[in-house]
Amino acid sequence: xxxxxxxxxxxxxxxxxxxxxxxxxxxxxxxxxxxxxxxxxxxxxxxxxxxxxxxxxxxxxxxxxxxxxxxxxxxxxxxxxxxxxxxxxxxxxxxxxxxxxxxxxxxxxxxxxxxxxxxxxxxxxxxxxxxxxxxxxxxxxxxxxxxxxxxxxxxxxxxxxxxxxxxxxxxxxxxxxxxxxxxxxxxxxxxxxxxxxxxxxxxxxxxxxxxxxxxxxxxxxxxxxxxxxxxxxxxxxxxxxxxxxxxxxxxxxxxxxxxxxxxxxxxxxxxx
Ligand SMILES: [Mg+2]
Numbered sequence: 001x002x003x004x005x006x007x008x009x010x011x012x013x014x015x016x017x018x019x020x021x022x023x024x025x026x027x028x029x030x031x032x033x034x035x036x037x038x039x040x041x042x043x044x045x046x047x048x049x050x051x052x053x054x055x056x057x058x059x060x061x062x063x064x065x066x067x068x069x070x071x072x073x074x075x076x077x078x079x080x081x082x083x084x085x086x087x088x089x090x091x092x093x094x095x096x097x098x099x100x101x102x103x104x105x106x107x108x109x110x111x112x113x114x115x116x117x118x119x120x121x122x123x124x125x126x127x128x129x130x131x132x133x134x135x136x137x138x139x140x141x142x143x144x145x146x147x148x149x150x151x152x153x154x155x156x157x158x159x160x161x162x163x164x165x166x167x168x169x170x171x172x173x174x175x176x177x178x179x180x181x182x183x184x185x186x187x188x189x190x191x192x193x194x195x196x197x198x199x200x201x202x203x204x205x206x207x208x209x210x211x212x213x214x215x216x217x218x219x220x221x222x223x224x225x226x227x228x229x230x231x232x233x234x235x236x237x238x239x240x241x242x243x244x245x246x247x248x249x250x251x252x253x254x255x256x257x258x259x260x261x262x263x264x265x266x267x268x269x270x271x272x
């Protein structure tokens with residue numbers, strides 16, 4: 001029997017929902033069912049607004065125990081929890097105006113040096129490239145709204161973004177510079193990353209009395225990019241159980257097994 005966790009944590013893009021797309025019905029139903037038994041954290045580079053559009057909006061509005069859900073947008077640089085009928089910001093490590101301006105001017109230099117100033121594709125431009133999300137500044141090389149098939153072709157092996165990161169790193173020693181998604185570079189304050197979010201979640205589980213205590217091997221994290229260099233890899237540093245999935249369907253299969261073990265375990269313990 002699969003070991004039973006006390007809490008679950010997930011990446012969003014490619015793990016719970018298809019990249020940049022919304023949660024599908026079977027996953028929404030599964031998450032809603034799991035929230036009855038487990039506190040759940042979702043950690044993503046997405047902004048708060050994207051979280052609403054991609055994830056929260058698609059959960060069943062009735063009978064979903066939202067108070068068991070911890071939402072970490074901006075790679076864990078902020079946390080939203082559901083209290084008394086609405087989502088509230090529990091913390092947010094926002095950049096000051098000076099810090100944000102410094103990052104933005106470096107990214108403008110990246111646009112020039114890497115010939116990304118004007119990316120017209122089929123005579124279309126695809127929205128802003130530099131977005132200040134508060135606690136995270138995101139650079140999207142082709143524009144935020146570029147179609148996924150174009151984004152996927154652009155830097156498949158991450159070679160271009162590795163060079164951009166190598167350019168930015170020495171200029172921003174106070175920040176974490178990460179390759180995210182298909183065309184983006186995410187910048188947060190140093191120490192603000194998915195591992196920070198997972199550690200925070202472990203702490204809050206006890207503080208919020210969701211569990212009396214929890215060991216690292218009782219928290220399961222699922223991500224599609226736990227491979228070396230992937231944007232979930234850092235979670236391994238926390239020592240929690242990390243399961244790599246290939247897509248949302250694969251995640252669902254794992255979760256069915258967990259739900260089944262949980263229910264069997266409950267049945268046995270009830271029988272005696
Ligand atoms: Mg992912």
